[in-house]
Amino acid sequence: MLTDVAGRVLELAKKHGASSADAVVSRGTEFEVKVADGAIVTLTQAVSKGMGLRVFVDGRLGFCTTSDFADASLAYAVERAVQLAREAAPDPHNGLVELKPGLEVAGDELELYDPAVAAIPTEEKIRWAHTLEEAARAADPRVRKFRDSGVSNGESHTVLATSAGAIRAVRSTGIALWCNPIAEADGQLQTEVWYDSRTHVGDLEAPEKVGRIAAERAARMLGAKPVKTQRAHLILEPAMAAGFMGSMLAAIDGDSVYKKASFLADKLGKQIGNKALTLVDDPHIKRGNASSPFDGEGLPTYKKKLVDAGILTTFLYDGYTARKAGVKPTASAKRGYSSPPHAGVFNFIVQPGAVSPASIWKDVDCALVLTRGLGRGLNSVSGEYSRGANGLWIERGEVVHPVQEVTIAGDYLAMLQNIDAVGDDLQMRGSSGAPTMRIADVTISGTR
Amino acid sequence: MSLQAKVPLRLVDELLGLALSKGGDFAEVYVEHSRGNSVALEEKKIRTAAYGVSLGVGIRVIAGTEVGYAYSDDLDPKALRETALVAASIARGGKNPPKAVSLQALKLPNRYPVERVPDAVAPRDKVDLLLRGDKAAHAVDPRITQVMGSFIDQTKDILIATSDGKLAEDRQVMCRMNFSAIVDDGKGDRRTGFHGGGGRVAFEHYKDFTPEDVAKEAARMAVAQLGAVAAPAGPQTVVLSPGWSGILLHEAVGHGLESDFIRKGTSLYAGKLGERVASDLVTVIDSGENPGRRGTINVDDEGEVATEKVLIENGILKGYMVDRLSAQIMGIASTGSGRRESYRHAPMPRMTNTFMAKGKHTHDEIVHSVDKGIYCAAFGGGQVDISNGNFVFEVREGYLIENGKLTAPVKNATLIGVGPDALKSVSMVGDDPQLDPGLGTCGKDGQSVPVGVGMPTVRIDNITVGGTRV
Numbered sequence: 001m002l003t004d005v006a007g008r009v010l011e012l013a014k015k016h017g018a019s020s021a022d023a024v025v026s027r028g029t030e031f032e033v034k035v036a037d038g039a040i041v042t043l044t045q046a047v048s049k050g051m052g053l054r055v056f057v058d059g060r061l062g063f064c065t066t067s068d069f070a071d072a073s074l075a076y077a078v079e080r081a082v083q084l085a086r087e088a089a090p091d092p093h094n095g096l097v098e099l100k101p102g103l104e105v106a107g108d109e110l111e112l113y114d115p116a117v118a119a120i121p122t123e124e125k126i127r128w129a130h131t132l133e134e135a136a137r138a139a140d141p142r143v144r145k146f147r148d149s150g151v152s153n154g155e156s157h158t159v160l161a162t163s164a165g166a167i168r169a170v171r172s173t174g175i176a177l178w179c180n181p182i183a184e185a186d187g188q189l190q191t192e193v194w195y196d197s198r199t200h201v202g203d204l205e206a207p208e209k210v211g212r213i214a215a216e217r218a219a220r221m222l223g224a225k226p227v228k229t230q231r232a233h234l235i236l237e238p239a240m241a242a243g244f245m246g247s248m249l250a251a252i253d254g255d256s257v258y259k260k261a262s263f264l265a266d267k268l269g270k271q272i273g274n275k276a277l278t279l280v281d282d283p284h285i286k287r288g289n290a291s292s293p294f295d296g297e298g299l300p301t302y303k304k305k306l307v308d309a310g311i312l313t314t315f316l317y318d319g320y321t322a323r324k325a326g327v328k329p330t331a332s333a334k335r336g337y338s339s340p341p342h343a344g345v346f347n348f349i350v351q352p353g354a355v356s357p358a359s360i361w362k363d364v365d366c367a368l369v370l371t372r373g374l375g376r377g378l379n380s381v382s383g384e385y386s387r388g389a390n391g392l393w394i395e396r397g398e399v400v401h402p403v404q405e406v407t408i409a410g411d412y413l414a415m416l417q418n419i420d421a422v423g424d425d426l427q428m429r430g431s432s433g434a435p436t437m438r439i440a441d442v443t444i445s446g447t448r
Numbered sequence: 449m450s451l452q453a454k455v456p457l458r459l460v461d462e463l464l465g466l467a468l469s470k471g472g473d474f475a476e477v478y479v480e481h482s483r484g485n486s487v488a489l490e491e492k493k494i495r496t497a498a499y500g501v502s503l504g505v506g507i508r509v510i511a512g513t514e515v516g517y518a519y520s521d522d523l524d525p526k527a528l529r530e531t532a533l534v535a536a537s538i539a540r541g542g543k544n545p546p547k548a549v550s551l552q553a554l555k556l557p558n559r560y561p562v563e564r565v566p567d568a569v570a571p572r573d574k575v576d577l578l579l580r581g582d583k584a585a586h587a588v589d590p591r592i593t594q595v596m597g598s599f600i601d602q603t604k605d606i607l608i609a610t611s612d613g614k615l616a617e618d619r620q621v622m623c624r625m626n627f628s629a630i631v632d633d634g635k636g637d638r639r640t641g642f643h644g645g646g647g648r649v650a651f652e653h654y655k656d657f658t659p660e661d662v663a664k665e666a667a668r669m670a671v672a673q674l675g676a677v678a679a680p681a682g683p684q685t686v687v688l689s690p691g692w693s694g695i696l697l698h699e700a701v702g703h704g705l706e707s708d709f710i711r712k713g714t715s716l717y718a719g720k721l722g723e724r725v726a727s728d729l730v731t732v733i734d735s736g737e738n739p740g741r742r743g744t745i746n747v748d749d750e751g752e753v754a755t756e757k758v759l760i761e762n763g764i765l766k767g768y769m770v771d772r773l774s775a776q777i778m779g780i781a782s783t784g785s786g787r788r789e790s791y792r793h794a795p796m797p798r799m800t801n802t803f804m805a806k807g808k809h810t811h812d813e814i815v816h817s818v819d820k821g822i823y824c825a826a827f828g829g830g831q832v833d834i835s836n837g838n839f840v841f842e843v844r845e846g847y848l849i850e851n852g853k854l855t856a857p858v859k860n861a862t863l864i865g866v867g868p869d870a871l872k873s874v875s876m877v878g879d880d881p882q883l884d885p886g887l888g889t890c891g892k893d894g895q896s897v898p899v900g901v902g903m904p905t906v907r908i909d910n911i912t913v914g915g916t917r918v
């Protein structure tokens with residue numbers, strides 16, 4: 001059915017005058033149950049679909065997307081895409097990437113599809129959702145309220161087809177658990193979310209554990225207050241380290257490089273951070289949440305270092321941005337049906353070091369341990385970093401008090417240079433992973 | 449309207465019946481057909497243009513306080529009946545006799561009369577706006593290295609039918625034109641500027657809100673920040689410019705007054721009705737009624753006419769933003785605040801246009817009153833944790849205030865505060881209230897909806913500025 005729809009829209013595109021085109025067609029199922037205070041909040045189920053078509057007309061780019069597959073609707077959308085392309089400027093760098101023609105079906109060697117996910121009974125998922133909440137309540141008596149806890153799962157089937165006769169198909173499953181408790185004491189409320197997300201149900205953390213960790217994280221924030229404005233060490237918990245390092249991805253996107261909208265535009269091949277820093281994009285992790293054998297334009301993906309011992313080794317390119325830069329694409333195109341391809345990463349990993357997290361905490365007199373960020377953080381044009389922070393104030397490895405209402409700020413490149421410890425405790429969560437990290441001399445803005 | 453041609457009322461009736469057949473107390477059918485267009489400019493030319501369609505039906509069933517939701521992008525009656533039954537299954541073990549619903553069409557206000565919908569405007573006309581703006585921005589300064597522009601529009605038809613007999617149909621249009629500019633002084637200082645806007649307006653809006661003015665403002669903002677100094681770190685007196693600074697209200701109090709957080713007790717404002725939560729200079733209103741604004745709606749996504757509600761009056765907490773489910777559970781009236789991103793989402797309480805009422809000081813009086821502080825001319829995005837009340841927002845264009853005058857531009861500043869503390873520190877409110885030009889999109893639980901904000905010039909004492917100068 002998906003290949004059929006793709007074939008129809010490609011045919012229509014040709015008929016209306018497109019010189020080349022490619023289409024992504026997806027079909028998926030979705031299930032989500034949210035509970036709070038022992039009752040279901042919302043139970044959502046659906047089957048959904050969508051098509052996205054990119055057309056090239058005399059070197060001009062047009063696009064359309066629709067969830068309506070009725071013949072007349074598809075025909076109208078394609079016609080509009082071709083008409084709209086004629087309003088865009090011709091660009092010699094537009095076009096499809098070169099692919100081996102014919103059908104390639106992927107997913108099985110990377111084990112992205114788990115038939116057991118669809119087979120979990122609804123009642124079982126509702127029970128897990130309640131278990132998340134019960135485990136959180138049991139973990140700490142100050143946890144009595146919840147924003148929600150829940151379980152979601154789904155599967156998707158996606159086909160990419162090009163007017164040059166290449167077809168790539170992939171299917172995958174996903175299942176996730178989350179718990180969002182509120183801890184309360186002395187009139188203060190503190191909330192945290194903890195979750196796990198996998199392609200295979202057998203890999204999923206137990207709801208008891210996810211609920212307990214969520215509660216502990218919320219409860220330990222009770223009594224949070226600002227610290228004095230100062231420069232100090234910042235310790236990033238693994239999930240925070242992945243987010244902090246991931247914030248630079250927008251700046252190594254080939255798109256922002258040619259637009260001169262990146263502070264890293266002239267840093268390729270240069271030392272941008274401490275030697276301890278190595279960043280990897282690995283699309284081939286077995287059962288990985290964002291693993292894929294080919295990218296959004298159909299190119300075979302590969303594992304690559306983005307930063308190697310502190311040196312920026314590559315930008316991320318899709319077909320267009322690679323041609324524009326005069327280099328080979330890095331097979332980094334990401335794409336759903338709702339928008340044209342855009343370069344990004346698959347599974348993003350900060351390579352672990354050799355230091356234990358315990359010594360990262362203990363080896364400094366005092367530090368702010370970042371447990372959650374608020375706001376955007378990195379300005380990828382100027383390279384300046386500033387973000388709201390929740391965390392723990394520690395002295396010689398011991399927690400003194402939880403912290404809120406402070407910001408952390410600095411020049412991002414200086415912060416990368418000031419990374420003075422990388423932990424050995426790599427943790428994958430979702431499609432990214434990092435160990436505990438420590439950065440020296442970060443400005444913490446708090447009280448006078 | 450054409451929606452009844454896609455899903456006939458007779459079928460809607462049948463779906464409501466099926467949705468309640470397993471024992472639910474309330475059912476609702478939401479039909480949506482939206483068409484969107486976008487044109488994007490970069491490097492002095494049109495990069496691409498796109499068209500998108502979203503068509504589907506969402507069915508919600510409430511049993512007690514539990515919600516079953518199902519949606520379908522397949523409008524075949526068989527698929528829709530199945531969707532209704534899936535939503536119905538939230539009510540386990542119950543059974544309702546089939547009951548005919550007699551739907552009464554609601555009379556709706558017309559807060560965004562638009563003769564020609566944006567979907568019907570020739571793409572060439574949208575392209576022309578972007579090319580005009582591009583030229584104007586580049587002319588501002590030879591050091592401008594990049595101008596990016598976009599024109600995005602949506603024409604969305606919705607139909608809402610409920611088992612308590614309400615039928616509402618609305619056409620919600622939206623236009624938005626944005627420009628951003630990057631300036632590079634050739635010595636490593638690279639600054640950006642941004643401006644844009646629109647709302648539920650006709651394309652003709654851009655005759656007055658011209659692309660030249662908008663793009664030049666983006667370029668001006670970028671150039672003005674060259675040579676910016678590091679922002680001081682720590683508590684400061686801040687003055688917020690009128691208009692878009694209203695995002696402060698959206699983050700600092702708005703989200704915390706949404707009824708789902710209130711009834712679950714997860715907001716720090718829960719149970720504080722009638723108490724002081726802000727300085728007595730502060731009156732905050734949320735209104736879906738302002739003509740043509742981004743957050744304006746004739747009817748919410750649950751079939752209630754959106755109203756104007758006073759949230760805070762002279763510093764005292766007066767009310768919440770209430771959706772249907774919270775209204776039922778809390779035993780109060782809906783304020784027409786149930787909104788959703790699309791048919792794929794169940795509605796929840798949301799803001800519309802959130803703004804602060806006018807005060808008595810002039811803009812200059814407020815700036816002159818500050819010996820040492822920060823003037824925030826423009827903001828980027830913000831975020832709030834509604835439980836501990838911490839909110840942040842990013843200062844996009846800011847200046848030092850020294851002895852009552854604006855001096856050097858500052859870079860890399862974020863403001864952080866706790867909602868009630870920040871609002872209690874409001875010490876002066878201007879006589880120059882403004883609504884924003886139509887910039888806001890609010891995200892909550894993965895759903896995005898357009899919103900408006902607004903405020904006069906405001907002085908806040910003692911708010912933490914997250915700079916780098918210690």
